[in-house]
Amino acid sequence: xxxxxxxxxxxxxxxxxxxxxxxxxxxxxxxxxxxxxxxxxxxxxxxxxxxxxxxxxxxxxxxxxxxxxxxxxxxxxxxxxxxxxxxxxxxxxxxxxxxxxxxxxxxxxxxxxxxxxxxxxxxxxxxxxxxxxxxxxxxxxxxxxxxxxxxxxxxxxxxxxxxxxxxxxxxxxxxxxxxxxxxxxxxxxxxxxxxxxxxxxxxxxxxxxxxxxxxxxxxxxxxxxxxxxxxxxxxxxxxxxxxxxxxxxxxxxxxxxxxxxxxxxxxxxxxxxxxxxxxxxxxxxxxxxxxxxxxxxxxxxxxxxxxxxxxxxxxxxxxxxxxxxxxxxxxxxxxxxxxxxxxxxx
Amino acid sequence: xxxxxxxxxxxxxxxxxxxxxxxxxxxxxxxxxxxxxxxxxxxxxxxxxxxxxxxxxxxxxxxxxxxxxxxxxxxxxxxxxxxxxxxxxxxxxxxxxxxxxxxxxxxxxxxxxxxxxxxxxxxxxxxxxxxxxxxxxxxxxxxxxxxxxxxxxxxxxxxxxxxxxxxxxxxxxxxxxxxxxxxxxxxxxxxxxxxxxxxxxxxxxxxxxxxxxxxxxxxxxxxxxxxxxxxxxxxxxxxxxxxxxxxxxxxxxxxxxxxxxxxxxxxxxxxxxxxxxxxxxxxxxxxxxxxxxxxxxxxxxxxxxxxxxxxxxxxxxxxxxxxxxxxxxxxxxxxxxxxxxxxxxxxxxxxxxxxxxxxxxxxxxxxxxxxxxxxxxxxxxxxxxxxxxxxxxxxxxxxxxxxxxxxxxxxxxxxxxxxxxxxxxxxxxxxxxxxxxxxxxxx
Numbered sequence: 001x002x003x004x005x006x007x008x009x010x011x012x013x014x015x016x017x018x019x020x021x022x023x024x025x026x027x028x029x030x031x032x033x034x035x036x037x038x039x040x041x042x043x044x045x046x047x048x049x050x051x052x053x054x055x056x057x058x059x060x061x062x063x064x065x066x067x068x069x070x071x072x073x074x075x076x077x078x079x080x081x082x083x084x085x086x087x088x089x090x091x092x093x094x095x096x097x098x099x100x101x102x103x104x105x106x107x108x109x110x111x112x113x114x115x116x117x118x119x120x121x122x123x124x125x126x127x128x129x130x131x132x133x134x135x136x137x138x139x140x141x142x143x144x145x146x147x148x149x150x151x152x153x154x155x156x157x158x159x160x161x162x163x164x165x166x167x168x169x170x171x172x173x174x175x176x177x178x179x180x181x182x183x184x185x186x187x188x189x190x191x192x193x194x195x196x197x198x199x200x201x202x203x204x205x206x207x208x209x210x211x212x213x214x215x216x217x218x219x220x221x222x223x224x225x226x227x228x229x230x231x232x233x234x235x236x237x238x239x240x241x242x243x244x245x246x247x248x249x250x251x252x253x254x255x256x257x258x259x260x261x262x263x264x265x266x267x268x269x270x271x272x273x274x275x276x277x278x279x280x281x282x283x284x285x286x287x288x289x290x291x292x293x294x295x296x297x298x299x300x301x302x303x304x305x306x307x308x309x310x311x312x313x314x315x316x317x318x319x320x321x322x323x324x325x326x327x328x329x330x331x332x333x334x335x336x337x338x339x340x341x342x343x344x345x346x
Numbered sequence: 347x348x349x350x351x352x353x354x355x356x357x358x359x360x361x362x363x364x365x366x367x368x369x370x371x372x373x374x375x376x377x378x379x380x381x382x383x384x385x386x387x388x389x390x391x392x393x394x395x396x397x398x399x400x401x402x403x404x405x406x407x408x409x410x411x412x413x414x415x416x417x418x419x420x421x422x423x424x425x426x427x428x429x430x431x432x433x434x435x436x437x438x439x440x441x442x443x444x445x446x447x448x449x450x451x452x453x454x455x456x457x458x459x460x461x462x463x464x465x466x467x468x469x470x471x472x473x474x475x476x477x478x479x480x481x482x483x484x485x486x487x488x489x490x491x492x493x494x495x496x497x498x499x500x501x502x503x504x505x506x507x508x509x510x511x512x513x514x515x516x517x518x519x520x521x522x523x524x525x526x527x528x529x530x531x532x533x534x535x536x537x538x539x540x541x542x543x544x545x546x547x548x549x550x551x552x553x554x555x556x557x558x559x560x561x562x563x564x565x566x567x568x569x570x571x572x573x574x575x576x577x578x579x580x581x582x583x584x585x586x587x588x589x590x591x592x593x594x595x596x597x598x599x600x601x602x603x604x605x606x607x608x609x610x611x612x613x614x615x616x617x618x619x620x621x622x623x624x625x626x627x628x629x630x631x632x633x634x635x636x637x638x639x640x641x642x643x644x645x646x647x648x649x650x651x652x653x654x655x656x657x658x659x660x661x662x663x664x665x666x667x668x669x670x671x672x673x674x675x676x677x678x679x680x681x682x683x684x685x686x687x688x689x690x691x692x693x694x695x696x697x698x699x700x701x702x703x704x705x706x707x708x709x710x711x712x713x714x715x716x717x718x719x720x721x722x723x724x725x726x727x728x729x730x731x732x733x734x735x736x737x738x739x740x741x742x743x744x745x746x747x748x749x750x751x752x753x754x755x756x757x758x759x760x761x762x763x764x765x766x767x768x769x770x771x772x773x774x775x776x777x778x779x780x781x782x783x784x785x786x787x788x789x
Contacts, residue, residue, distance in 0.1 A: 060739075061739060063739075066737055066739070067737060109607065109608075109654075110575075110605050110607055110651055110653055111551065111575030111577065111604075111605025111607060111651070112551055112553065112575055113553075113555070113575050113577035113578070113605060113607045113608055114577065114578070114608065139551070173547055173548055177548075180499070180522070180550070181548055181550065182548060182549060182550050182551060183548050184549070
């Protein structure tokens with residue numbers, strides 16, 4: 001059975017949506033998906049339609065813009081979603097068997113000379129301004145899983161070469177990076193790119209490998225616009241047992257579960273605070289911050305819904321000092337770790 | 347590759363002389379897919395030169411290589427081996443040749459008494475992908491210490507190459523490899539060299555990291571090299587430190603997309619013309635080489651970045667960019683486009699100054715010099731070619747007078763006349779080399 005047929009059959013019989021969709025539901029099904037992905041051979045680029053023969057120039061920055069270069073390697077590493085072993089909010093310890101092999105995008109210095117920071121779930125935040133290009137030199141540096149991976153962005157403009165998506169026989173160069181391979185993506189920051197967006201793997205096994213940690217975010221600003229005083233990107237996602245091999249489900253924020261492990265956000269009264277929340281799995285989440293409200297469209301909110309790969313920005317001028325909770329208000333998510341601290345100094 | 351600039355042709359066109367009288371295999375296609383060998387792999391051991399011989403050991407390294415299949419390992423015990431080793435073709439892909447990884451100088455491949463083809467290279471890898479060589483020292487070969495050609499993937503780690511006729515560690519017409527923790531010293535052209543890298547639609551970078559290069563004509567030569575990162579390494583006491591360059595005597599000019607970052611590039615003032623532990627190859631009449639006393643120079647190239655290095659005590663020049671104006675098609679192959687000299691630290695906080703810190707002739711477009719610290723002397727002195735912000739998009743301001751000054755360094759009868767000498771700051775056990783003598787260096 002090839003990968004496509006396997007995934008179809010696995011999805012057809014699925015009642016429990018632990019991956020949140022039609023993906024593999026059990027440990028053995030994940031293993032079979034991995035094996036199927038490992039066996040995917042390099043697509044031969046068989047075009048059957050005129051659009052498959054189209055060629056495209058690599059975009060350059062607009063006059064006054066610049067190419068913002070990033071060096072990013074996909075690599076695997078052992079990950080503990082609860083490094084303190086403790087839930088600070090409920091004063092409860094979390095059982096020890098938590099570690100598993102994750103996949104992540106890791107930022108490197110120019111030319112892949114040196115890794116910048118540790119390998120972690122949730123890749124670097126890529127930023128640009130309108131008129132810039134975001135250039136990502138990406139390397140698949142993982143040999144453990146032995147699968148092709150990619151980097152597929154939302155929000156920015158790209159030609160099919162830089163879609164970063166596996167399309168079977170119609171795959172272009174950026175849609176299949178086998179272990180050891182590299183590709184340079186070029187994305188354009190056009191006027192309607194302004195905002196915060198996710199990026200993620202879109203290779204042959206992307207639903208599993210995104211769950212393992214191949215996700216990150218992009219921020220595009222108006223030209224010359226200043227960043228908020230406090231800016232945080234929170235990706236809400238779960239780590240299901242069939243992918244991690246750990247018995248319990250962790251409901252995570254940027255790869256971490258439970259307050260004290262999830263990001264602790266700090267601000268001071270008077271500051272411009274922006275928290276961008278991305279739905280990082282196939283679940284619907286909500287985002288609630290205690291003691292604060294913000295405007296969404298024409299109404300004030302304090303607990304909006306965040307759908308799969310949707311982005312919600314909570315932005316306000318800080319006016320309420322103290323220790324606050326932020327959390328997903330789906331209780332099963334909140335109780336499995338999807339919560340954190342927001343600390344405001346007077 | 348060493349570039350020779352005939353005086354009489356400075357105003358015209360010239361070609362570089364070939365590197366040496368060594369017969370090289372013809373370039374093939376290094377991109378051919380060689381599948382990773384499956385199944386059970388074997389380890390073969392070469393017989394020790396002294397003491398107890400391992401059961402079933404093979405008399406020479408070459409015999410072990412010949413017996414090994416793809417993916418196998420050949421282990422070499424401490425000792426001196428008088429042979430030129432060849433690892434050829436896809437049947438030897440993924441092979442590992444392992445000596446003493448903790449002390450490579452205990453496993454010596456000695457070329458001194460060899461003759462003919464065996465004396466050409468210490469280890470030659472041709473057309474075998476993903477071969478690993480570790481823990482070996484090569485010396486006294488006419489050509490190269492370790493030579494990889496026509497390969498996709500190579501791993502030259504924990505190696506030493508000394509006193510060879512051309513290049514210490516050399517990867518030619520190959521794609522995606524690594525050279526880590528190696529030493530290249532006292533070699534007649536360069537300690538390290540990655541050249542003629544094929545253009546790739548999905549480029550794979552090569553990494554040179556944690557290496558040491560000294561006492562060579564050039565520390566690192568990069569003729570038409572691509573996608574190479576040189577980092578965390580020391581380049582000192584060479585004639586010149588690092589020289590990415592464009593030549594049309596080899597395929598695929600110019601050098602492109604290379605990154606030179608976080609290196610120590612210092613004291614490259616070895617005036618080998620006044621004595622060296624190797625026999626100088628006579629240049630053609632009237633030829634002069636690159637100017638001695640230069641840390642790092644891009645001689646034609648696109649999108650090369652010299653960034654975050656410590657560059658000091660080079661008495662002609664710390665870092666520079668110059669159009670390769672000697673090529674037949676200089677406009678297409680030699681023009682500088684999109685190169686950067688940025689965020690480097692010059693002169694070791696004023697304690698070990700370069701003769702000049704930065705030079706750029708202003709050729710081409712999208713080039714920039716910005717964000718460097720410790721810069722005291724530049725060419726041009728008013729920095730009119732430098733732009734001052736990186737990255738930069740746009741035409742650069744060419745200065746012919748500036749170029750002529752630099753060309754004058756190369757054409758001076760005595761390399762040292764262009765130097766601006768300063769005292770050096772101590773660097774532990776390393777002592778500065780300007781004039782070589784056998785008594786002082788014992789080699």
